[in-house]
Amino acid sequence: MSEVVIVGGGLAGAAAGALLARAGIRPVVLERESQPKDKICGEFLSVEAQAHLAAAGLDLEPLGGARIGGVRLAAGRRLVESPLPFPALGLTRRRLDEALLAHAAGEGASVERGVMVHSLGQGRLETSRGPVSAPTILLASGKHEVRGAKRAAEGTLKGMVGFKSYFRLSGAQRAALGGFVEVILFQGGYAGLQLVEGGVANLCLLARRSRFDAAGRTWPGLLRAVLDEPHLARRLADAEELSPRPLTISDVPYGFLHAAPDPPGLYRLGDQAAVIPSFSGDGMSIALHSARLAAQAVLGGAHARDYHARLRRDIAGPLRLATWLQRRAEGWPGRHAALAGLKVFPGTIARLAAWTRVPTPALTRAGLQTRRDHRSHHNEN
Ligand SMILES: Cc1cc2nc3c(=O)[nH]c(=O)nc-3n(C[C@H](O)[C@H](O)[C@H](O)COP(=O)(O)OP(=O)(O)OC[C@H]3O[C@@H](n4cnc5c(N)ncnc54)[C@H](O)[C@@H]3O)c2cc1C
Numbered sequence: 001m002s003e004v005v006i007v008g009g010g011l012a013g014a015a016a017g018a019l020l021a022r023a024g025i026r027p028v029v030l031e032r033e034s035q036p037k038d039k040i041c042g043e044f045l046s047v048e049a050q051a052h053l054a055a056a057g058l059d060l061e062p063l064g065g066a067r068i069g070g071v072r073l074a075a076g077r078r079l080v081e082s083p084l085p086f087p088a089l090g091l092t093r094r095r096l097d098e099a100l101l102a103h104a105a106g107e108g109a110s111v112e113r114g115v116m117v118h119s120l121g122q123g124r125l126e127t128s129r130g131p132v133s134a135p136t137i138l139l140a141s142g143k144h145e146v147r148g149a150k151r152a153a154e155g156t157l158k159g160m161v162g163f164k165s166y167f168r169l170s171g172a173q174r175a176a177l178g179g180f181v182e183v184i185l186f187q188g189g190y191a192g193l194q195l196v197e198g199g200v201a202n203l204c205l206l207a208r209r210s211r212f213d214a215a216g217r218t219w220p221g222l223l224r225a226v227l228d229e230p231h232l233a234r235r236l237a238d239a240e241e242l243s244p245r246p247l248t249i250s251d252v253p254y255g256f257l258h259a260a261p262d263p264p265g266l267y268r269l270g271d272q273a274a275v276i277p278s279f280s281g282d283g284m285s286i287a288l289h290s291a292r293l294a295a296q297a298v299l300g301g302a303h304a305r306d307y308h309a310r311l312r313r314d315i316a317g318p319l320r321l322a323t324w325l326q327r328r329a330e331g332w333p334g335r336h337a338a339l340a341g342l343k344v345f346p347g348t349i350a351r352l353a354a355w356t357r358v359p360t361p362a363l364t365r366a367g368l369q370t371r372r373d374h375r376s377h378h379n380e381n
Pocket of ligand 1: 007008009010011032040041042043046116144146204205252269272278281284
């Protein structure tokens with residue numbers, strides 16, 4: 001096996017694989033899915049995420065995402081609209097993740113599909129193809145926990161149920177939605193609606209479990225209930241649901257930021273390192289940011305704990321703000337008051353969108369001590 005094994009070939013894992021392979025290391029990427037798959041995601045690709053993908057060498061142009069230049073917030077009869085401070089894209093994860101994984105393989109990473117990692121410990125993994133040893137492990141399994149490296153997610157905003165489904169909107173509603181990402185706030189949750197490639201609309205919805213229970217614990221029941229929101233009802237009038245059934249997720253640990261000790265040589269990437277509330281549209285960018293930092297740390301021989309410290313420094317601010325906003329938006333009166341305020345100061349939406357973003361500074365070696373630095377530091381003391 002290689003010196004470096006990457007668990008998971010989603011965005012973080014595939015990006016790290018591509019970056020390491022470009023630099024001459026031949027990492028092994030173990031991905032449990034043998035085929036392309038839809039993923040639960042709003043599929044809003046921020047400008048930062050696009051920049052990270054470009055830095056990994058992926059050309060997004062041929063993938064044909066839908067351009068997004070504005071944001072609308074809706075609650076009840078209130079609707080506020082603002083240009084985004086950056087151009088975004090609506091692109092399906094099925095297409096994006098597959099393109100990035102193929103790109104990693106093209107760069108020289110050894111991508112092994114249909115391999116499930118069951119557990120891991122210091123320098124070793126148990127997989128569906130038998131045991132594997134590697135001194136350096138990049139854990140990029142997304143929301144999925146791996147035995148031996150569970151996330152310590154106490155105190156996070158768990159308890160939401162998520163759904164994603166594709167719709168073909170009527171011509172008039174598709175035209176009205178075009179160029180915007182829309183966030184519809186409803187009692188006990190929110191929904192994101194935007195176009196992706198091919199003019200199809202992605203509806204991604206998060207609801208408190210109590211709201212889901214009250215709607216009879218079914219997707220059609222919940223959808224019927226949230227269609228009380230006039231904006232969503234207008235958009236989905238005469239729409240055809242294309243997904244045979246929605247993708248679902250529950251108990252996402254929003255606000256999680258990894259800090260607990262890990263075995264040496266274990267670098268956590270993407271959702272294994274941090275989970276920002278979905279409405280921020282920044283999860284993919286954080287995943288890619290972590291991939292770049294981790295690749296740089298591995299190439300420079302930096303300790304995993306220094307990599308994690310640097311990642312925490314980069315993302316703690318936006319993560320805290322987005323988690324605080326999600327908590328505040330859960331109160332029904334707070335949501336209406338916020339919308340009323342934003343109507344008067346629509347520029348605030350753009351500022352909030354900018355504040356919840358993780359900047360993409362030039363990723364230099366600064367802040368990542370190498371093992372050699374550590375040794376000389378200890379020798380000096
Ligand atoms: C409801 C919702 C909406 C969201 N909307 C947006 C949005 O609009 N914009 C945005 O930027 N972010 C959004 N996010 C966040 C974003 O989807 C994640 O942050 C991002 O996918 C994290 O990337 P990742 O590479 O860490 O994990 P993933 O993309 O989940 O990749 C993990 C990979 O690991 C593989 N894997 C898992 N376990 C194993 C195992 N044991 N062995 C081998 N392989 C394994 C999986 O098959 C998968 O391919 C949203 C999240 C949710 C929940």
